[in-house]
Amino acid sequence: MKMTVIGTGYLGAVHAACMAEIGHEVLGVDNDEAKTAALASGRTPFFEPGLQELITRGIDSGRLRFTTSLEQAARFAGLHFLCVGTPQCPDGPGADLRQVDAVVDGLAPHLLPGALIVGKSTVPVGTAERLTARLRAAGAPTAHLAWNPEFLREGHAVADTLQPDRLVFGTASADAEKVLSEVYAPLIRSGIPCVATDTATAELVKMAANSFLATKISFINAMAEVCDAAGADVTVLAHAIGYDNRIGRPFLNAGLGFGGGCLPKDIRAFRARATELEVGSAVAFLSEIDEINLRQRRRTVDLTSRLAGGSVTGRRIAVLGAAFKPDSDDIRDSPALAVAAQLHREGALVRVHDPQALENARAAWPQLDYASRVDKACEGADVVLHLTDWAEYRALDPDALTPLVCRPRLLDARNSLNPDVWTRAGWQYAALGRLGALSHPSSDAPVSASG
Structure with a gap:
């Protein structure tokens, strides 16, 4: 399956490499040119055990590539994993969602019909619903939002992606749940528990x-x-x-x-x-x-x-x-x-x-x-x-x-x-x-x- 992974930090780079490892064709996207160039050349810009080997295998196989262009990403596939940062707001305790919003705004004008955006970033409850309205307002009436939270431990992120304790699919339609089931089919077949629910519960x-x-x-x-x-x-x-x-x-x-x-x-x-x-x-x-x-x-x-x-x-x-x-x-x-x-x-x-x-x-x-x-x-x-x-x-x-x-x-x-x-x-x-x-x-x- 073709997909993009937007954001290639500690979460996104691991997710992109692991998705390529289980057989998907993955385009990693990041606006940091130096980080993107490092990853494209097979170098990890941070330390995470086991990641370097996966990046190398993914690139050598042709299943893993990287770009800085959101427009290219939107046209590459109809499935997009959102892995950007949601740090604490500089002026308060809430989550700063500016990176999430910027990605959705950047994708919206170029999305393929029926595209599915799957959030993995940790966000406040109600974010998927808010982003869906944002997509509609930006002229992407057929795009869908789902939430598939990550449960990674730094230092064990590769194993936690390929052999997680559980998978959680927060979706608003049976079609979106079916897509995620296909993405993670090798993991589900191995016996990993899967919880299917609504987006608000998945965020929580x-x-x-x-x-x-x-x-x-x-x-x-x-x-x-x-x-x-x-x-x-x-x-x-x-x-x-x-x-x-x-x-x-x-x-x-x-x-x-x-x-x-x-x-x-x-x-x-x-x-x-x-x-x-x-x-x-x-x-x-x-x-x-x-x-x-x-x-x-x-x-x-x-x-x-x-x-x-x-x-x-x-x-x-x-x-x-x-x-x-x-x-x-x-x-x-x-x-x-x-x-x-x-x-x-x-x-x-x-x-x-x-x-x-x-x-x-x-x-x-x-x-x-x-x-x-x-x-x-x-x-x-x-x-x-x-x-x-x-x-x-x-x-x-x-x-x-x-x-x-x-x-x-x-x-x-x-x-x-x-x-x-x-x-x-x-x-x-x-x-x-x-x-x-x-x-x-x-x-x-x-x-x-x-x-």
Whole structure:
């Protein structure tokens, strides 16, 4: 089947490559000429495990091409996947839909009769209905809108596209549902569950899923605060309650909290849209979820100060991690960089390492110091912070780092290193939710990564 994928960022590039991988003829579209040229030459402009190989295979097979022309895209096929960004509005918590609107406006005059536009971007409920009216007003009376939300985890996006937990088709007609069933036929035949519904429910499914995940993460981080006050161990608490199949163990990992381009802005946009629908009180709890998440950053800064002897001014701090999560080079709303930047503001000498995100971090925060190797980042450090849970960091040998640091002090803000290994090597080990004597916060003010 011929199709276009409009927007070739973390979502669109993966979707385009995976659709070509399962046999479709795909034209990727983006208004960023440098990104389009890179993809057309077989180079991925960001890090995502497995994507480079898929892009190469798609181009070599002739099933995957790229362009900057929306007009060419509209005439290439009657099926268009919309994968552009929906960031937070610059002046409020709602979703900024200008890119979505611009694509629909650009396509409308050139669409083939009966064209189907399928949204994958995360949007407020009611967007498909609004865009349908926009298409009609722009002179595309036979075009249709559907919504097929994505549920990708950066670092696992290829597998999450080719072997998803479920497919959701939000459509307004049996014909649109049939088209989507044909697109995903190989996945459906393999037994992937498929939920067919209306567009409004499909839009809400993604917002609800992200809100639930954010709630679960912030819940265990709230429990970490209580554990610190009570002298309890949040990792054991999470393990114990996780045996209950009504609760489950995944996403009960206390630590620095969530970031990235999805969860933070999505829960804020959901809250804003619910307020517009006059049901804001139904999701008012999301404000506290957001606040708990941001508070973990402040608590990490405060615990670093305690480990450094009461102040970070003039102290050298090694920061292990810049990406918002492992297996990605994405630094959008990165908790690790938010902490690094705040420590810098408070007078610390911060040196950052990350296996993939150094270039992006350096561009966003040139004030910080960077090291291409972990040992260089740790040289002379008064405190070492583990802020992004890369496998490389979990495999570190503390005995090898001890001669390099000024003082062997570790803050494991992801609660994923083995404290026994580090303490046996002579390190002072601290982690949120596990050492109450060290982790009482001195301030509840959130820390932002913007700068």
